[in-house]
Amino acid sequence: MNTLGIIFSDMQDWNLNELASHRSVAAIPFGGRYRLVDFTLSNMVNSNISKMCIITKTNYRSLMEHVGTGKDWDMSRKKGGILIFPPYATEENNGLFKGRLDALKRVLGYILESKEKYVVLSDCDMIYNIDYKNVINYHKEQNADITAVYTKINIDKSNSVHKILYNFSPDGRAEDVLVYPVTSGENNVGLNTWVLNKDFLVNLIYDAIARNLKDFNYDVLSKKVKSIKIYGYEYKGYYAHIDSLKSYYDHSMELLCMNKLNSIFYAQTGPIYTKTKDSAPTKYGENAKVTSSLIASGCEIEGTVENSIIFRGVKIGKGTVIKNSIIMQKTIIGDYAKLDSIVTDTYTHIKSERVLLGHKNCPFFIKKNSII
Amino acid sequence: MISNKKECVVMLLAGGQGSRLGSLTTKIAKPSVPFGGKYRIIDFTLSNCVNSNLDTVGVLTQYQPLILNSYIGDGKPWDLDRLYGGINILPPYQRVGDSTWYSGTADAIYQNINFIDQYDPEYVLVLSGDHIYKMDYSLMINYHKEKKADCTISVIDVTYEEASRFGILSSNQDGLITEFEEKPIYPRSTLASMGIYVFNWSKLKEYLELDSIDYQSSKDFGKNVIPRMLNSGEKLYSYEFKGYWKDVGTIDSLWQANMDLLGDNKFDLNGDWVIYSRHMEKPPHFIGSNASVKNSIISEGAVILGTVENSIIFSGVKIGENAVVKDSVVMADVNIEENAVINYSIIDELCYISENKKVGYEKENNENITVLPRESKLI
Numbered sequence: 001m002n003t004l005g006i007i008f009s010d011m012q013d014w015n016l017n018e019l020a021s022h023r024s025v026a027a028i029p030f031g032g033r034y035r036l037v038d039f040t041l042s043n044m045v046n047s048n049i050s051k052m053c054i055i056t057k058t059n060y061r062s063l064m065e066h067v068g069t070g071k072d073w074d075m076s077r078k079k080g081g082i083l084i085f086p087p088y089a090t091e092e093n094n095g096l097f098k099g100r101l102d103a104l105k106r107v108l109g110y111i112l113e114s115k116e117k118y119v120v121l122s123d124c125d126m127i128y129n130i131d132y133k134n135v136i137n138y139h140k141e142q143n144a145d146i147t148a149v150y151t152k153i154n155i156d157k158s159n160s161v162h163k164i165l166y167n168f169s170p171d172g173r174a175e176d177v178l179v180y181p182v183t184s185g186e187n188n189v190g191l192n193t194w195v196l197n198k199d200f201l202v203n204l205i206y207d208a209i210a211r212n213l214k215d216f217n218y219d220v221l222s223k224k225v226k227s228i229k230i231y232g233y234e235y236k237g238y239y240a241h242i243d244s245l246k247s248y249y250d251h252s253m254e255l256l257c258m259n260k261l262n263s264i265f266y267a268q269t270g271p272i273y274t275k276t277k278d279s280a281p282t283k284y285g286e287n288a289k290v291t292s293s294l295i296a297s298g299c300e301i302e303g304t305v306e307n308s309i310i311f312r313g314v315k316i317g318k319g320t321v322i323k324n325s326i327i328m329q330k331t332i333i334g335d336y337a338k339l340d341s342i343v344t345d346t347y348t349h350i351k352s353e354r355v356l357l358g359h360k361n362c363p364f365f366i367k368k369n370s371i372i
Numbered sequence: 373m374i375s376n377k378k379e380c381v382v383m384l385l386a387g388g389q390g391s392r393l394g395s396l397t398t399k400i401a402k403p404s405v406p407f408g409g410k411y412r413i414i415d416f417t418l419s420n421c422v423n424s425n426l427d428t429v430g431v432l433t434q435y436q437p438l439i440l441n442s443y444i445g446d447g448k449p450w451d452l453d454r455l456y457g458g459i460n461i462l463p464p465y466q467r468v469g470d471s472t473w474y475s476g477t478a479d480a481i482y483q484n485i486n487f488i489d490q491y492d493p494e495y496v497l498v499l500s501g502d503h504i505y506k507m508d509y510s511l512m513i514n515y516h517k518e519k520k521a522d523c524t525i526s527v528i529d530v531t532y533e534e535a536s537r538f539g540i541l542s543s544n545q546d547g548l549i550t551e552f553e554e555k556p557i558y559p560r561s562t563l564a565s566m567g568i569y570v571f572n573w574s575k576l577k578e579y580l581e582l583d584s585i586d587y588q589s590s591k592d593f594g595k596n597v598i599p600r601m602l603n604s605g606e607k608l609y610s611y612e613f614k615g616y617w618k619d620v621g622t623i624d625s626l627w628q629a630n631m632d633l634l635g636d637n638k639f640d641l642n643g644d645w646v647i648y649s650r651h652m653e654k655p656p657h658f659i660g661s662n663a664s665v666k667n668s669i670i671s672e673g674a675v676i677l678g679t680v681e682n683s684i685i686f687s688g689v690k691i692g693e694n695a696v697v698k699d700s701v702v703m704a705d706v707n708i709e710e711n712a713v714i715n716y717s718i719i720d721e722l723c724y725i726s727e728n729k730k731v732g733y734e735k736e737n738n739e740n741i742t743v744l745p746r747e748s749k750l751i
Binding site: 031032256261264271272273278281282283284285287288289290291292293294295296297300310 | 409633667685
């Protein structure tokens with residue numbers, strides 16, 4: 001579609017300590033069988049973008065393992081396809097990148113070599129279904145320099161500090177861009193997704209090199225709002241921003257509502273792709289009792305599961321009761337255990353008769369590979 | 373062409389109609405009949421090949437191959453998209469002089485001698501694509517080498533009642549086959565051929581050529597080639613397989629093999645011997661707040677709002693509120709509306725069953741299994 005996709009795996013990972021301590025944000029498991037990056041990748045694939053790259057920061061092993069050659073997203077192509085950039089240093093750029101613009105400087109060569117006319121920049125700490133074709137059409141119509149995707153939502157002071165807010169004039173051009181403000185109420189919240197002409201982006205990067213600018217949000221969006229044409233494209237569908245364990249838990253639980261489940265996974269834009277694991281279908285025992293839950297494949301369930309999300313390859317013993325919990329892949333839970341409002345990371349082992357209680361407002365997190 | 377050399381080439385017979393499966397195979401070949409929640413029957417044989425490090429497979433197709441062909445595609449799901457070898461679909465083809473359909477299992481291989489010769493193999497493994505089992509063929513090939521056999525036939529001990537459905541053989545203590553009878557009325561042993569043969573390719577080629585000019589022959593391995601080899605004094609060995617193996621040639625055996633996946637693990641789909649399949653991208657399955665699921669297998673993308681017991685539910689199946697599914701196999705993308713009741717049935721793909729409809733009879737009534745053909749609509 002004449003568009004290059006650039007995905008940032010870890011632009012905002014400051015508040016996801018637990019989930020992102022040993023993996024990049026992009027690789028956080030979500031929805032029973034997915035990783036966060038699947039949503040952005042699938043959006044791009046479903047929008048006919050056939051060349052893309054992922055810029056990683058740290059702990060990118062599980063992300064690389066997950067994406068592989070891009071085969072499962074139909075991105076293992078001769079022309080285009082997917083490329084992962086682990087951090088690398090050059091003569092003039094030492095150490096980890098210090099911001100989005102700094103990161104883009106380091107892949108300038110890749111951008112210059114690409115023949116695509118447009119570029120989509122996107123983070124991958126969010127769940128939404130968007131057709132970038134519509135954004136790009138709007139971008140062309142407005143003859144914009146940058147088109148920012150935003151949605152109107154209510155925010156409060158606790159989460160506004162993770163967001164970029166836009167104020168638009170009546171014709172849709174941004175007049176003011178606030179980065180990580182402390183505020184509340186209904187706002188135009190940016191989805192950290194932008195469309196730019198490739199040539200414009202290249203000039204931005206040249207300028208950033210000349211002036212030693214590193215931060216896209218402050219140095220470009222906020223400071224240049226008067227001199228460049230930033231337009232906003234309003235997205236009206238389901239949107240979830242994963243910026244803390246609490247929001248991870250809440251948005252996961254939203255999947256147990258059929259409407260939301262359908263709007264994410266059976267959207268008109270197309271399916272959400274992920275790495276296939278070839279696990280067998282899930283097996284329910286004679287005494288299994290499962291209600292209001294989302295259950296992935298490869299599980300063996302003997303006990304009771306209520307209001308929970310169970311990832312692939314989980315084993316739940318007999319007499320065990322699991323409520324309001326998120327059980328990530330390959331967790332093994334013995335017999336007669338009790339779990340309420342728990343998030344277990346991957347490969348944890350909870351032995352028989354253990355009782356673990358969190359609260360819906362403060363789910364209790366169990367680290368990867370722990371044995372309880 | 374040294375890089376093309378393969379020690380063993382697999383020839384997978386997938387052209388049979390499977391007429392005893394009735395309406396399940398009117399539009400598709402038996403190997404592509406869905407099984408076990410997300411698989412098709414051929415997945416088991418293909419996965420066994422890959423897991424046994426056999427990477428060159430010819431699939432012989434003839435009857436209703438469309439779904440089978442597109443299902444196999446380039447063989448990617450089974451890791452059979454290889455630079456050398458990989459999977460090849462081999463339909464009958466025209467050539468100068470004569471062109472015929474595959475008139476029997478042996479003829480199908482005979483017509484593809486050139487395909488096999490490309491790889492210059494020592495051995496050819498002949499398989500049928502209609503059995504449910506997990507087997508390491510490499511062990512059988514090692515056995516074949518150890519015995520310096522000309523042909524090794526894999527056998528399984530069956531009950532006396534079942535024996536007349538199979539090729540039955542007798543062998544001495546060493547495993548050397550002394551007698552072979554195809555579907556005998558009065559079987560003399562209960563060692564049944566599983567339709568899995570390892571041949572020395574040079575030897576097999578010789579006998580296929582002999583068989584091809586025998587106008588009385590029905591061009592079948594069990595009826596013609598094996599007896600001829602035996603009578604000519606070639607060394608045929610039997611290789612006993614001890615695991616789970618099910619011929620799913622009938623509605624009853626297909627239903628039973630599905631049920632064997634439940635409960636006490638007669639046959640476990642999980643484990644290190646992975647069964648690969650091609651499947652659509654679907655989210656995890658959803659179980660509603662009034663649903664009840666017991667002793668069942670549920671696949672991705674299913675939405676269960678009603679009751680499911682002792683059943684196999686494929687991907688994308690929707691079961692409405694208060695609907696009941698018992699002792700049944702419900703294949704992909706079937707929609708069962710509220711209050712419908714399904715008992716002791718096999719519901720083929722894409723069926724629609726509207727509210728309050730009843731399908732099948734309770735299993736306890738000893739009626740036959742009810743089969744709803746593909747895309748049926750019960751309104």
